[in-house]
Amino acid sequence: MKIGIPKGLLYYKYYPFINNFFNELGAEIITSEDTNKKILDLGVKFSVDDACLPVKIFHGHVASIKDKCDYIFIPRFMEVDKGQSICPKFCGLPEMVKNSIPKLPEVISEPIYGIGEKKLWDFSRKIGKKLNKNKKDILTAFTDSLKIQKAFNVGRDDKEYKLKIALVGHPYNIYDNFVNMDIMKKLNDMNIGIITEEYIEKKSIDEEVDKLFKRPFWAFARNSYGFATYVGDNKKVDGIIYISSFACGIDSIVIELIKNKLNNFPMLVLKVDEQTGEAGMETRIEAFTDMLERRCS
Numbered sequence: 001m002k003i004g005i006p007k008g009l010l011y012y013k014y015y016p017f018i019n020n021f022f023n024e025l026g027a028e029i030i031t032s033e034d035t036n037k038k039i040l041d042l043g044v045k046f047s048v049d050d051a052c053l054p055v056k057i058f059h060g061h062v063a064s065i066k067d068k069c070d071y072i073f074i075p076r077f078m079e080v081d082k083g084q085s086i087c088p089k090f091c092g093l094p095e096m097v098k099n100s101i102p103k104l105p106e107v108i109s110e111p112i113y114g115i116g117e118k119k120l121w122d123f124s125r126k127i128g129k130k131l132n133k134n135k136k137d138i139l140t141a142f143t144d145s146l147k148i149q150k151a152f153n154v155g156r157d158d159k160e161y162k163l164k165i166a167l168v169g170h171p172y173n174i175y176d177n178f179v180n181m182d183i184m185k186k187l188n189d190m191n192i193g194i195i196t197e198e199y200i201e202k203k204s205i206d207e208e209v210d211k212l213f214k215r216p217f218w219a220f221a222r223n224s225y226g227f228a229t230y231v232g233d234n235k236k237v238d239g240i241i242y243i244s245s246f247a248c249g250i251d252s253i254v255i256e257l258i259k260n261k262l263n264n265f266p267m268l269v270l271k272v273d274e275q276t277g278e279a280g281m282e283t284r285i286e287a288f289t290d291m292l293e294r295r296c297s
């Protein structure tokens with residue numbers, strides 16, 4: 001049994017659980033390649049024009065492996081944090097893909113409520129049953145996968161660099177090096193360290209969000225806002241780079257909220273879409289980091 005796992009969207013945060021779970025159930029995992037030009041072109045070909053870049057790229061990942069597997073896993077994330085909504089594109093992702101890409105293998109798309117072990121067990125049990133596994137085997141695979149996921153720490157908090165920048169945005173923009181054009185390496189090569197939201201305590205992020213007149217109800221909006229305003233207000237970093245997807249409504253609101261809160265704190269917004277060129281992006285990063293260096297000297 002071959003299960004296709006597209007390396008897009010929230011794969012970067014949850015792949016330890018997903019890969020291990022299917023593996024322990026006896027499946028052979030067919031993971032798509034890291035995002036590249038071929039995958040992007042496939043995504044552009046198969047998705048609707050006004051989709052955001054991460055959704056297009058996800059389509060490309062699916063198209064690249066659909067003929068190599070018996071099932072394809074298209075996660076339907078409904079909730080990733082208790083009481084927080086997620087962008088509707090995640091809830092309808094299986095339907096978007098099924099309607100855009102012909103000749104898919106059978107799709108596994110049980111809803112995922114990542115808000116506690118009981119809900120995750122419901123999701124795992126349904127998938128295990130679909131693959132004709134018994135309860136004992138499903139439970140073992142589930143327990144092991146949960147342990148692996150909990151031990152996994154995505155994110156960065158670089159030490160001993162001359163300057164430090166907070167990298168803000170959705171995980172699929174921050175951790176997909178094709179989308180962000182390897183920004184982490186570029187910054188490190190310029191002697192600039194990085195911190196990501198995973199290295200700031202949830203309590204500090206929550207306190208920042210609680211100061212808003214109205215709490216944002218999107219999980220990503222909450223995290224990005226709370227993280228950026230906490231590190232900016234408390235001078236934990238020298239500047240902020242926000243990597244934003246063109247055509248993302250959530251990003252456009254959050255960026256304005258952060259700017260309003262932090263006034264003149266240095267912040268660079270890099271909007272990415274399929275036309276974004278590396279040279280232009282590098283020039284903007286260099287201009288921003290030069291300015292940060294001048295402020296510090």
Ligand code: SF4
Binds near residue numbers: 090
């Ligand atoms: S949150 Fe924004 S970038 Fe992410 S899937 Fe939704 S529209 Fe696209």
